[in-house]
Amino acid sequence: MSWFTDPLQFDFIVRALLAATAVGIVCSILGAYVVLRGMAFFGDALAHTILPGVVGAYLLGWPLALGALLMGILTALGIGALTERSSLKEDTAIGVLFAGLFALGVAMLSASGNYTVDLAHFLFGNLLGVTSSDLWTIAILGSIVLLTVFFFYKEFLVISFDPVLATTLRLPATFLRYLLLILIAITIVVALQVVGIALMLAMFVTPAATxxxxxxxxxxxxxxxAVIGAFSGVAGLYTSYYLNIASGPAVVLVASLIFVLVFLFAPERGYIWQKL
Amino acid sequence: MAELVRQITQRGIVHSPGKPTLELQSVSVAYAAGTNGITTTRGEQYALHNVTFQVERGERIAIVGPNGAGKSTLFKLIVGTLRPGQGEVNIFGHDPNGHICIAYVPQRSQIDWSFPVTVEDVVMMGRVGRIGFFRWPRRNDWTLVHQALARVNAAHLAKKQIGELSGGQQQRVFIARALAQEAELLLLDEPLTGLDVPSQEAIFTVLDGLRPDGVTVLVATHDLNLAAERFDRVMLLNRQVVGFGPATAVLSPDNLLLAYGGHMHRLHDGELLLTDTCCTGHEG
Structure with a gap:
């Protein structure tokens, strides 16, 4: 068991483990709605559009989570409004906003000092650099997301399965839709430090798809x-520790490997089972 | 406090006594420019034009007409997802918004049958409006769900995933959802399409069972024979109401020619041949 306990003597590893577990759980549970509603592209785009907010907060010396949160909620509402009112197709509207804002973030960062190192942290996370105040942010925002998913469970289920039923039940469908978008934005902030912007989508989609x-x-x-997400976080971190690879990608690789195994070998619904 | 919570969390409005179940008064819906529709003298195009009719409690109405006749638009107006450009839609004396007594059973092609829910989950969705925010289904709700499933002869399917059902079972489960919703006005969009005769019969049996409760049923269908045989009244629609009444009067050769136009051919012996039958995908 020393392989398991040895890394735990380092406080930063313990913090990283806690962060990775929490993020794995929160992302995967909300990810169920992302997968069922076909919002993967939206989630990916939203993760990228928060970059200017994060960089802005970084340059101003604000907490990064604050900048990310403001930008995330703003773009979630923006994308929602854009797709509701304009004649553009949804994915086109998202694509325009996504690329433009991401470029703005990179440009802002390139104007400041330590360009490549900082960009790498934003893009791929900095799991080993999680501080205790980061942990508090993750705990509070993650709890908000989980409690909201819990309390609006049946309403989210209805708007995801049958929007017309939501109308005939007179549920506030627009409010619920925006609430879900905001929850995705908050979750992106929670996961920012663990997997970074570029790999965010995997945390939403891969465990839920599995x-x-x-x-x-x-x-x-x-x-x-949630179990797959949490396990991927922990196993990914250990993999990163022993193989000396970047931690964010290691977490995503574990989740992807689990997906491949399940896809191939799952009883009844797996690829191989169905071919036999 | 409890009263305040109830007002916030519960929906639905009180019906005005003496008002017809459903009433449309000179309702028109304009198309977005560039699509096909009736061109009026002012050059506007209508998906539905000047539609006026009344339906009484407990009636069984078939709505027939060619593809793009406006059947789905009519349903959207009644459900309340679409507001009329002109005219009024009233259900028990109030416009559709606010009513939770209207149930819509969608075309089967509009549902994602791989969605991870069981049959009883789907039927419970009908109760969400009554349960209200921040509450969970109680024993009473589950009882109603299982009673609804029993009424459509689907009690044994409760724990099945919805993707495992046959077409007729899928349709009956959605009718059970409408019953769980305690619907008084039930709209079914092409429920008979693609079903074999026994499955169609099973659905009519279920609908007949609703008659004593005063549930009003509107069915959009392409099947003129079933429309003529199994309903109290038939509405022949082609952007306008071509005819509305007993099938023998409404489905006259002249009316059918008017509604179906070029798709209807008069044969030498006076018989009519309909070449546009039905129903691939969506229709306006």
Missing amino acids: ASILTRRLPTLMGIA
């Missing part, structure tokens, strides 16, 4: 996805 092969009920799907 779980969707294994079960056909949403609560179970969320539970399995």
Whole structure:
């Protein structure tokens, strides 16, 4: 067991483990809705559009999470409004905003000092640099997301499965849709330091996609996805420690490997089972 | 305090007694420019034009007409997802918004059947409006869900994933969802399409069972024979109401020619042949 306990003597490793576990759980549970509603591209785009907010906060000496949160909520609402009102197709509107704002973030960063190192941290996370105040941010924002998903469970289920039913039940569908977009924005902020902007999508999509092969009920799907997400966080960190590779990508690689294994070998629904 | 919570969390408005279940008064819906529709003298194009009719409690209405006749637009108006450009839609004396007694059973092609929910989950969705925010289904809600499933002969399917159902079962489960919603006005969009005769019969049996409860049923269908045989009244629609009444009067050769136009051919012996039958994908 010393392989497991040895790294724990370092405080920064313990903090990283806590952060990776929490992020794995929060991202995967919300990711169930991202997968079911086909919002993967939206999630990826939103992760990229927060870069100017993060860089702005960084340059001004604000907490990064604050800049990311403001920018995330602003662009979530912006994308929502743009796709509702304009004649542009949804993915086109998202694409325009996504690339433009990401470019702005990179440009802002390039005007400042330590360009490449900072950019790498924003893009791929800085899991080993998680501070205790970062942990508090993750804990508070993550709890907000999980509690909201819990309290609006049945309403989110209805708007995701059958929007017309939401109308006939007179649910506030627009409010619920924007609430979900804002939750995605908050979760991106939570996951920023763990996996970074570029790999964010994997945390949303991969565990939920894996779980969707294994079960056909949403609560179970969320539970399995959370376990896969948390395990990927922990296993990824250990992999990164022993193989000396970047931690964010290691977390994503573990999640991807689990997906491949499940996709191939899952009983009944797996690829190989179905070919036999 | 409890009263305040109830007002915030519960939806639905009180019905005005004596008002018809459904009433449309000179309703028109204009198309967005550039699409096909009736061109009026002012050059505007309408998906529905000057539609006026009334439906009484407990009636069984078939709505027939060619593709793009405005059947789905009509349903959207009644459900409340679309507001009329002109005219009024009233349900029990109020416009559709606010009513939670209207249930819409979508065309089967509009549902994602791989969605991770079981049959009883889907039926419980019908209760969400009554349960209200920040509450969970109670025993009473589950009882109603299982009663609704029993009424459509689907109690044994409760734990199945919805993708495992046959077409007829899928349709009946969505009717059960409408029952769980305690719907008084039930709209079914092409429920018979693609079903074999026994499955169609099973659905009519379920709908007949709703009659004593005074549930009003509107069914959009392409099947003129079923429309003529199994409903109280038939509405022949082609952007306008071509005819509305007993099938024998409405489905006259002249009316059918008017509604179906070029797709309807008068044969030498006076019989009509309909070459536009039905229903691939969506229709306006």
